[in-house]
Amino acid sequence: MTETGTTTESQELSKSYDPTSVERGMYDGWDAAGYFAPQDGVGRAEGDHPPFVMVMPPPNLTGELHVGHAMFVTLEDIMARWNRMMGRPTLWLPGADHAGIAGQWVVERQLAREGLTRHDLGREAFLERVWAFMDSSRGRVREQMRILGASTDWSRFAFTMDEGPSRAVRTVFKRLHDKGLIYRGTRLISWCPRCRTALSDLEVVYRDEDSFLWTLRYAVEGEPGRMVEVATSRPETFFGDTAVAVHPDDERYGDLVGRNVILPIIGRSIPVVADAHVDPAFGTGAVKVTPAHDPNDYEIGQRHDLPQITVMNLDGTMNAEAGPFEGMAIREAREAVVARLQADGALGEVRPHSHSVGHCDRCGTVVEPMISKQWFLAMEGLAQPALQAAYDGSLTFVPERHKGIYTNWLENIHDWCISRQLWWGHRIPVWYCEAPGCSETIVSDAETVESCPSCGGTVRQDPDVLDTWFSSGLWPFSTLGWPDQTDDLRRFYPGSVMETGYDIIFLWVSRMVFFGLEIMGELPFHTVYLHGLVRDAEGAKMSKTKGNVVDPIAMSEQYGADALRFALMTAGSPANDIKIGPQRVEMARNFGNKLWNATRFALGAIRESGATVRVDDDGPVRPTAEAYGLTVTDRWILSRLDATTASVTQQLENYQFGEAARQLQDFTWSELCDWYIEAAKVRLRGTEDERACVAQTLAFVLERSVRLLHPFMPFLTESLWQALPHRGESIMISAWPAAGEPDTAAVATFDTLCELVRGIRNARVESGVEAGRWIEARVFAGPQAAALEEVRRELATLARVSLDTLVISAEEPHAVEQSITVVAGDVSAALPLAGMIDLDAERDRLRKEIGEAEAERTRANAQLGNEAFVARAPEKVIEVQRKRLATAEEQVAVLTRRLAELG
RNA sequence: GGGCGCAUAGCUCAGUUGGUUAGAGCGCACGGUUCACAUCCGUGAGGUCAUAGGUUCGAGUCCUAUUGCGCCCACCA
8 A cells, every 4th residue: 555755855944934935936836847727638528527717807907916916816726726636627717907998097197297198199109008018017917926826827828908808809799789789879978078988887986075056047938037946966067958847746837847948148948847757855846957967867858859968078178058168177167157147146045965976986087977979788688697697596606695786786787888988998890981972880800891891992990999898708708719619618618616806796797697698608607706805904995095005025025925825814704805914914924934843843753753654645644553553642633634624625615715724724733733743742752663653643644734725825835745755746736635534532532631731731820830840640530541541641741740650540539638639521630739739729729610610510400400401402412411510510529529628 | 765794802803504611813911942933832811792672492693673883786956
């Protein structure tokens, strides 16, 4: 079954853990070895090994990575590395996003610093400039992800503006256009006057602003002196009013419906219409209708066939419709208009009013609803299958509550305005024939169209580009070569998990789902895992202007990428926002140091044991009782390793990454280091067989632990694994450990040992025994005496009891004078401390302990005395209570006798 | 207006199907240089699990209401 020796020469580890030297160069080695790519010829086609496929949410190439990126890189890397170790062909596909409006905005800002606008450069030169920026940014982002340890397949790196994804965009556009789902129409859309482009609903963020509600007075035509008052928060738009609307049942205005009113200043006549949308209780119950500048008014206008009068220019100034106010900025115009209305006696009540105002998500400018000719994607038909997938459970959300957010949005979906008046992005693949008399519109998936296919005339491409999220929505298949039927597409579509932030469920996740279903006929992934946002140590959102940005690269340089990753994972729970500061990362680094030193210790122990660790293809061979003479201590740590392995595996299956990391930290630090290693030191000073047993057990447990930790701390674990006895060339491609059966007897005995040791240590401290002093102890262990006898040296060493005087017996002697009594579960110990005992203090201590034991006994009795409890609780739970009662009774008895003996 | 989340030790947070005496790290107190680690070890103090009801043999965990904080959605003239 085994060969001896290790395949790799064990390395000496330096005195202390230096993350920088551990991490340096390691990534390049993995990359060069090709570990990041799925094995050739493996994948869905082969059937029996379903691949694990995850497409990275492509970071925007607009700047440096922030700690939020480190968060998703860590989560996805854990999934990728774990699945790889589970033996699944794993593809984690990296990429980057051109970021449309955000990308253009960054470069425009650069230009602004040079006193230039994009128009100074012209479209072509501007795009060259953007490309140059993106290229340099792309390199940095890749480098930063490597520093973080992202095990992505760089050979498949994709950029949204690359030829492949661009062709996918054109193909989808054409296909959906031919199907009638993409159409061009003149609608009311959201317009950013600064960016000078249309926006989708999702790119508009609303903020409450304090303003006023102005009452305007319109004269009723043909009835001198009679006025109708309308309330508005936007007086400057009244030039575009084409009606006044009142509720059909509003008696105040019933006689006015069908008649006209006169707009002040410009004297235009507009009708009064009845529309149920109007709330008679709000304002005056009469509302000015401006179809070209308000979504509600637009709807009313549609219903009553009202004209649309646009009163603003695309740059946010008033146009000729505003008469004397032409050329003024909107805000400026508002004040001037109000002043003029007041002067003309057309202004009524003015009162403070708070309402929410839409702003451009990118630049913060107030967004204007405008009538504009744009391209739209009809959503109703696309949304249905995407909803169905969520309803029937074929699409899962982690955590599940986000499913409702997703479905709620799709249930209330509006058509998506996909055209943008930008230069940076995917050009709309539509050409218009310029020949006189020919009105041909050509939609093509080709990169260029030279001439009109019907008349041969010259053509001009639509100047607009697509919303950046259009290409993002195609990402799960455009990155795999679609529209070509590539091997990758066959092997890796559909994917498995989409890991991203909950803030882009609408913007991105929903769009990938409906595009995937429409274009590929299959969901792009079965699970959506959503992480929370990362905040600073005070819980504030990070921003450069606040100066509270945690730079993941600086953090990695100081504490190591492993520490940053571990800190991010253990800082909170899935999908909740987490806070992160340097202190937490430092603690994670300390954990790394602990592992480092535990490994150093193990290597030293193995060397000094003189034994050779036996290794097979699954690493150090699991030591057996027959071959190695395992003791309770070894059996305990092996059992704990098994339990931890099983639990961590389950946590990973359930996407509970933080809990998995915490359990591993707890196991390795508390159980392995604080207890096993300390206890094992006894036998390392013992016989040759004992040393060999400890060496094999340590090698086994540590090697497995390091493997379990690998997805979380890839660099450190690789380094330690290489130093430990192992087989194989990298921990990255080693197998995920399997769990064995629990050894309940060993666990019970060792737990008793721990409890007893803790009790004795506590008694020593409380009695003021010097830390270094060896004391006497007599342990009364009842039926556990034999088992404890097996670990008497460990007990003696850990509790600092001199081995010569340690007595472990089944029966309690009648009298032990001048001693301190320790109870630990079922067992007790007497510490004869001649001359050191303050009898009064000891009596007080005993009384206090008796009190606690009695309280415990009372609680257990109460539980068991409850007939309903005994009748209905499961037998297992009742048994626990019986045991609890027995232990408490025993403790009361022992302590009471001791108290009596003290006199 | 609708929806979601959070509230647990001085601080930051865990606690997946309800089940002994609710955990960790930091901080705090006391003590430790014995040959892995002071980036460490040992011991300890510290919590009416926001409030009020309810379901249950049993509630930090499930239900209802309330308070406070945060977020999302919505056509708030």
